[in-house]
Amino acid sequence: MGVFSIFPSRASVAAGEVDALYTFLLVVGGAMTAIIFASVFFFAVRYRRKSPNDPAPKAIHGSLPLEIAWTVIPFLVMLVMFAWGTKLYFQNYTPPLHDTLDIYITGKQWMWKVQYPTGQREINELHVPTGSSVKLILASEDVIHSFFVPALRLKHDVVPGSYQTFWFEPKEPGRYHIFCAEYCGTGHSDMGGWMTVMTPADYENWLAGGANGGSMVELGGKLFQQYGCVTCHVTDHEGRCPSLLNVFGRPVVLDDGRTVMADEAYVRESILNPNAKVVKGYKHDIMPVFEGQISEEGLLQLIVYVKSLSPPTASPAKPAASAAKRSSK
Ligand SMILES: [Cu+2]
DSSP: OOSOOSSOOOOBHHHHHHHHHHHHHHHHHHHHHHHHHHHHHHHHHHTOOOSTTOOOOOOOOOOHHHHHHHHHHHHHHHHHHHHHHHHHHHHHHSOOSSSEEEEEEEEETTEEEEEOTTSOEEESEEEEETTSEEEEEEEESSSOEEEEEGGGTEEEEEOTTSOEEEEEOBOSOEEEEEEEOSOOSTTGGGOEEEEEEEOHHHHHHHHHHOOOSOOHHHHHHHHHHHTTHHHHHTSOOSSSSOOOTTOTTSEEEBTTSOEEEOOHHHHHHHHHOGGGSOBTTSOTTSSOOOTTTSOHHHHHHHHHHHHHTSOOSSOTTSOOHHHHHHHTO
């Protein structure tokens, strides 16, 4: 700190790409402004009325090639901005399908609560290793917040009732500010924290340090018993309820003919409001509505549990122990 810098430090691979686009916008915007102002002054001086008896200047009629040129060239430059911006947007807000390190963040007045799949929990602190694809799944317990880390050049509104995700690849170890960027009540300005980027080795040490309540899969598994999900989804053998094995991350056919992706938002909705999307071949109104009964953090644990029942086939690196246990029963 202390050294003046035009851009905040860059914590991720994509941050540099965002800055490159930003520089492009500044340079193009600056050049356009300079050209327009220089022309205004040049013409004002060059064609000024030099003496009171100068005749009125002769009107000049337009030139078609000139007009086409100054319409089409800026248009093409704007298209570059559009295409470049769209590419970066989709790149940053579309997490890879596999091998992500998923971290669950719940915003509430006025703090960020962070849960790791391995069971660690923190408030206003986020720890991530370099070289991995970190996917954040953001939820809100009350009002709209916005998760903002300037060093990532990423910001996402966190809207109650749904999940928002983005991802990044941490690059530079260090500590970076987290903010809430959406006015959310009197404590809004205190709602922030720190993201710590660590080397993979330091991160392993940090992980070994402190999960006391069990991993998210274990906690989710407990809730799965506690709320009776298990009685329908595992022990019911009459075929009234779908098996949750290998549901996550795959397309689901619904009874109205639509096909949806079983992502976090889908599982969340299936729990809170099961009748919104009913799986093809199953009945409405069998699964109870859990709206208002499970906390946001509990929901996330349930989702991680459901996720663990769908081990990624592509990467044998991370075995989902509980899924293996269940399918062998
Ligand atoms: Cu907030």
